[in-house]
Amino acid sequence: MPIAGIYGPEDLSHTAMTRAKQPSRGGPSRALPMPPVAWTPEIERETAHLYERVKTVIPPVEWPTMAPYVKAINDLKQERNAVILAHNYQTPEIFNCVADIVGDSLQLAREATKVDADVIVQCGVHFMAETSKILSPEKTVLIPDSRAGCSLASSVTGEDVRLLREKFPGVPVVAYVNTSADVKAEVDICCTSSNAVQVVESLNTDTVIFVPDQYLAKYVASQTDVKVIAWKGACEVHERFTGDELKMYRDADPSVQIIAHPECPPDVIAEADFTGSTAHMINWVRDNRPKRVVMVTECSMADNVQAELPEVEFVRPCNLCPHMKRITLPKILDSLVNMREEVLVDPLIAAKARRSVERMVHLKS
């Protein structure tokens, strides 16, 4: 069914509206010496097995600028007893050569709770690092650049959620994981793009408030009889795709397969052969091995899957996430050397936010 309405900050009576807070910079100063980052025959030899993983997507001429950082980061991880979590949208040299755990935001946070590490370096955006801290409060969580934000996470605040509850009393609130800890602490349950429909239906109610992604809300509404009240947030990467653009790819090659993320607008979803989360999209390509595929999401993900499946031809409508691209090898190294920038979440907010995340995690599938 169509969504029941879309609301934004201008539709609510804010008293002291606080948009998503910028994370604090800094953190404990326990610096180690900066290792050398020069290209040498020894570095070439010791990183050759890693270059094998990315040789289809990183030209040989670029590897000497990356390999010294890769080697230094991998050495320092051991010294710090650290794990590196890399989101599917990270660049191939990070995703394939220094990450210990890769996946979507929730996979990363959940897997991180299982590892015996003192330090988590989050190669993703700030809400992901917060989610890791919420689920692993005893670990030191670092983000190599705390300015790595997200247009969805910054579109809604905890106060917005409180005002929505006043406007729609008794209606439960579902938050996509792409939200700040502050928002997660105010909602009934979180969801991912993989389980959003299941989460909405699990509440056994005829109406839900769904924040912050209006396009994911529209997708959910199209899959369920529950009425969805949406928020005016959008992913600045996925909202740029258009159905017309995808029709052009299909006209050029009718056999091409198009797979899209549900953060895309409805005309894009309508053109897609398959719609799913980043993890589902990757599994779809692994299972179906299409000859040519258009992966309608942040374009580093196509590079990462291409490195694994060189026989698949990826047509790349390349929309990059500027926030994800703030994370680079030099910044990851700096993070491990200087133990910055530490991500902290107020323990009271973290406890409330953990409840919303764990309620989703414990849903029976």
Ligand code: SF4
């Ligand atoms: S791709 Fe979109 S949803 Fe993901 S971090 Fe970037 S802006 Fe946020």
